[in-house]
Amino acid sequence: MKPPDIQITKATGERDTYDREKLRGSLLRSGAKEHDAERVIDEVESQLRDGMSTRKIYRRAFQALRRDSVFAASRYQLKQAVMELGPSGYPFERFIGAVMESMGYQTSVGRIVSGRCVTHELDVIGRKNGEIALVECKFRNQAGSKTDVRVPLYFHARFLDVAEAWKQDQGRTWREMGLDLPGYLPGKGEEPVFKPWIITNAKFTEDAVRYSQCAGISLMGWDYPGHRTLLTVIEEAQLMPLTLLQKLSRRDxxxxxxxxxxxxxxxYQNEIIMEKVGIDRSRRRQTMKELEGVLGLVR
Known part of the structure; x- marks a missing residue:
């Protein structure tokens, strides 16, 4: 059976036809050289079997790539590295704060905000020009997980409660509502444009997308929307999560x-913190070298 005819099993359990170009693209985006990518593809395809899982395919590609380039192999593990920001969702919220900052927003993470009816804990608040982005982060640490329609339904109600509180102007300032950001405290007469966002490292169900489009909620998932996904923003901004580093232990x-x-x-910009948390000198040196490769930097 030739590779193009082989059916593979996705993380969701769905079957799909093996796509050589998709594997090649992921290898090249990780920084692998063309000839290394071809070698990895040949090695992976020699082991392909009908029904093989995408997880197993990419694990074998990672192992083959690692023999040539630790740096490219680290970047190749990007999706898995984001899933390892857990088990709690707070590191992911901080990570999304950095993602929003790379898009030009001034951000604050984990804020308690007053609504018209009740208070809400918002994962990320972002400001850009006159827009106030209220962001719900949905972290998933299981491959194949999806964010369904219940998430935008629930978050939409929370968003409306916060937006309505400002609209009705019950005599509260931005600081009293919890919407102030460092260096930015608009006057009470200023009218912000509130915008709801949901950002996840997983995929959205069709109903979640349909409802969000109808309700005016901006979505960003690992591969959604096509023109500006979480993956592309991470890659463009070089926002590699530290969990992809191979020289650090899970404990580190x-x-x-x-x-x-x-x-x-x-x-990389705060090397001394590694000494503070007990990482020995040798591994600090190895980690800094790995960081230079992952970030494309020269010290």
Missing amino acids: KTILLEEGVTTCREL
């Missing part, structure tokens, strides 16, 4: 996440 990563460090760039 957990401690660094607890210290509020979520991206490779943050760690």
Whole structure:
């Protein structure tokens, strides 16, 4: 059976035809050279079997790529690395705050905001020009997970409660409502444009997309929308999560996440924090070298 005829099993359990170009694209985006990508593809295809899972295919590609380039292999694990920002959702919320900042927003993470009826904890608040983005982050650490219509239904109600509180102007200031951001405190007469966002590292169901389009909710998923996905924003802004680093142990990563460090760039710019959390000198040196490769930097 030739590779183009082989049926593979996606994380959702659905069957699909193996696509050589999709595998090639993912390898090249990770920074692999053309000849390395071809070698990896040949090796993977020599082991392909009908019904093989995409997880197993990409794991074998990662192992083959790692023999040539640790740096490219690290970036190739990007989706898995984002899923490892858990198990709690807070590191993911901080990560999404960085994503929004790369898109030009001034952000604040984990804010308590007053609505007309009740108070709400919002994952991320962002401001850009006159827009106030209220962001719901949905973290998933299981491959194949989807964000269904219940999420936009629930968040839409919360969003309307916050927007209505400002619209009715019950004598509260932005600071009293919890909507103030550092360096930005508009006057009471200023009319902001509130915009609801839902950002996830998973996929959206069709109903979730349909409802959000109808309700005016902006969505960003791992591969949605086609022109500006979470993946493309991460890659364009070089926002690599620190969890993709191979030189750090799981314990090291957990401690660094607890210290509020979520991206490779943050760690590179704050090398001393590795010493603070007990990472020995040798591994700090190895990690800094890996960071330079992952970020495309030269010290």
